[in-house]
Amino acid sequence: MRPRPGEVLHFSEDPAITVFRPHVAATARQSEAYVWAVDDVRAPDYWFPRQCPRAMAWTVPGTSETDRERVLGPGGGERVHAIEYGWVQRFLSVELFAYRLPTAPFRPFGEPVPHAHVAVEPVEPLGPAEPVGDLLELHREAGIQLRVLDNLWAFWDAVIDSTLGFSGIRLGNAAPRPQLPARS
Template sequence: MLYHLSEEPGIEIFHPRPSKSFPDLQPVVWAIDHEHAPHYYFPRDCPRVIYSKPKGAAVEDTGSFFEHTSADKIIAVESAWLERIRHTRLYRYTFAEDSFTLFDETAGYYISLEEVSPVNVEPMGDLLSKLLQEPVELRFTPDLHPLRNRIIQSTLDFSIIRFGNAVPSKYY
């Protein structure tokens, strides 16, 4: 199964739409696989940095970024978003995979060129509780910029979502 997470309840049909992130891509319906769905257990505009250990990552990177954790994936969020995360009502739409194709394996993105009707929709409830049930470590920080700047220079797999909404750094 594939998922789409949204703050909008009651979407009956997902229509292909253009993507701001991929302007050369024709309109599509986006979906995410189960492994990467926790990346989206946040308000839509919440900036976050997600990173994990791929095979072949430099020992220096895994040691530096995962030194004091047993988690293989870490999601970092700005501290200022905590209350919005607590109060956001998010809905998980479930899709059958038949009209979707893999777009980006590292990110878990799938796309469909066709309209898609969900096979199920359910409210997520307490997003922090849902995240704590996943095999990820959740971290809060006042400034995502230092982490982002180090992650993009590393050998780790990473996803940086809605970074344009991050507060301007005091340090960079």
């Protein structure tokens, strides 16, 4: 599910929101109250259950061929999303909804490349919540590789040490980072 021209999207497991009011998100790094939404490029970041930890990587103009092969892998396409096995059933069964919102009250948010759009005033959806549908199929149709791992941390470390674009969402909900073996 992607926004149409003149729209941004807000994804939620709540199908009954009638007005989005600015708030400070529990995971926010800033103190300002916002209504959060995403554009076409960042919509796939939210094709997940809300609390699902995910590590995502994609090619950008400066991506090296070495990093593409090392992180995305052969046949990996331009983008990969990774989740943990412990989240697969929730990923497959969640009822996720998208709200279409007008772009007018929103501005891009994030540096150096915006990762969201924010509004500082209440925003009414353009219509009722729309079911997003089968998240696995949505990934397939978009050409996004979905990788399922025991633990996200080794993948995340490789991603952030690469020339790929990346985003990590709800990583605090991921399984703990594996302990390194003790040195003898």
